[in-house]
Amino acid sequence: MVKKIWAYAKNKQNDFIRGQHSSLRKFYIWEVLKIKQNFPEKYNELTFYSTQTNESNRSRMTPVKNGFFKYTENMKGGNNQNGDNESISHSVAISVLSELKKIKFVIGQECYHLNFSHFQEGPRLQFENGHFYFPDLIGYFDSECELASKWNGKVAIEVVVNHKCEPQKIKDFFNHNIPIIEVYISEKIRFLKEVKKQIFDSTDVENYNQFLTKTFTELVYGRIVSDPSSDLYYQKQLDLKEEELKSYIKQIQLCKQEKNDISDKYKKIEEDLNFQKQNFLCSENKLEESSRLNQELLHKYKEMNEMLNIANENCQSLEIKLVESERINKELQIKLQKLESMSWWEKLKSLF
Known part of the structure; x- marks a missing residue:
């Protein structure tokens, strides 16, 4: 049995109820059960449907007190035959991812910051080889963030609890230039009561939704399995x-x-x-x-x-x-003066 935690709703005029920005409003299981308990008249005016992108693929759904929606009639669409779409972990993970505008993907040793404008939930893709698929999400990039130009503005996101994408699916997506990121829901972050097969209700699912929202807001572990350019x-x-x-x-x-x-x-x-x-x-x-x-x-x-x-x-x-x-000359001068002053007789006497 497919377990969905949210659904679209029609009013008594048979029109789908819209929320902000004219987009279809999501009704979560815990909200619906509270409306049913507290406002039964309002609840009776609502008819719930699955959330496929193509309106012709939507089917009526019924809220279950255990904490999820189930299909009222035979399910239209959905191709996961291995059981991931039957788990609360799978359903809540898809819901949380579809509400995030920015996701930090940790892929191996790399880290990618991707910005999204909107998501398509479970769109039907059919290729010329006759194969058709319903990927969990297709995210459309909001801006020129990492990988936006390489992946032509969009990426398919597959939530993996137990079962990975089949090789043929990966090949078909790659051949049609559609990238795929597988998001792993490890045992540490799975809905524990469901894993242990314990009884749970909408409050438990709401608490798990809050836990996974906090976890995925920080980062999301994944693996790129289709990487076209x-x-x-x-x-x-x-x-x-x-x-x-x-x-x-x-x-x-x-x-x-x-x-x-x-x-x-x-x-x-x-x-x-x-x-x-x-x-x-x-x-x-x-x-x-x-x-x-x-x-x-x-x-x-x-x-x-x-x-x-x-x-x-x-x-x-x-x-x-x-x-x-000069001394001798002076003496001779004196002698000469003396001789000159002497008489002839005196001069003669001086000779002897």
């Missing part, structure tokens, strides 16, 4: 590669130019170095010549200094002789 994505990747190639070519040209500039600078430095070297050699030769001249001048200086010393000594000797000569 749109033509637009390939074109964008090609454009990126071309831009990357242009960037590399530009970098190579810049490197070549830089290499040429460095080479020119090196040649200039080498020329300057050779010029400096020549100047240095000339300066070195001039220094040697200057040193030789300085040595000669120093030698001459020493010779002249010795000659000057001798000249000084001779000068001193001459000065002594001059003083002596």
Whole structure:
């Protein structure tokens, strides 16, 4: 028996009841049972239906006090024959995911932040090979988030409790460019009372819905099993590669130019170095010549200094002789004056 925790509803005018933004309002099992208990007249005005996207595939549903809806007549649609669509864990997980606008998917070692505008729940997809499927959800991306362009704006989400997607289904989806993310409901996050086959009611289901909402709001573990790429994505990747190639070519040209500039600078430095070297050699030769001249001048200086010393000594000797000569001359002058003042007879006497 299929266990759904939410349903659409028609009023007594046989019109589907709409909520915000004119979308069909979801009636959760715990809400419906409270209406039935507290407002029986209002409850009697409602007729509940399954939530397929195509209205022609919807069937009447009846709330069960255990905490889920069951089909009143034979079910139209649904292709999970392995039993996941019969579990509360599966039903609640689909409901919670369909209400999230942002989902952080942890897939292997990668993490993807996906933004959704809306979901289709259990749409009927039929391919030209005659195969048809009812994926749990198809999410439509809200913006250019991760994987949006690669997956052409949408992704199928399959909730896995016990049974993975069949190989043929994965192949059909891939061939029709529809990606698939399998979301695992591990034992840690399953509806425990159902796993243990204990009695539960709508309050238990409501609490589990709140728990799973908190869990999935933080992150969702999954696996990509169909990973096609749109033509637009390939074109964008090609454009990126071309831009990357242009960037590399530009970098190579810049490197070549830089290499040429460095080479020119090196040649200039080498020329300057050779010029400096020549100047240095000339300066070195001039220094040697200057040193030789300085040595000669120093030698001459020493010779002249010795000659000057001798000249000084001779000068001193001459000065002594001059003083002596002046003394003698002075004595002779005195004697001459004395002789000049003497008479002839006195001069004659002085001779003897």
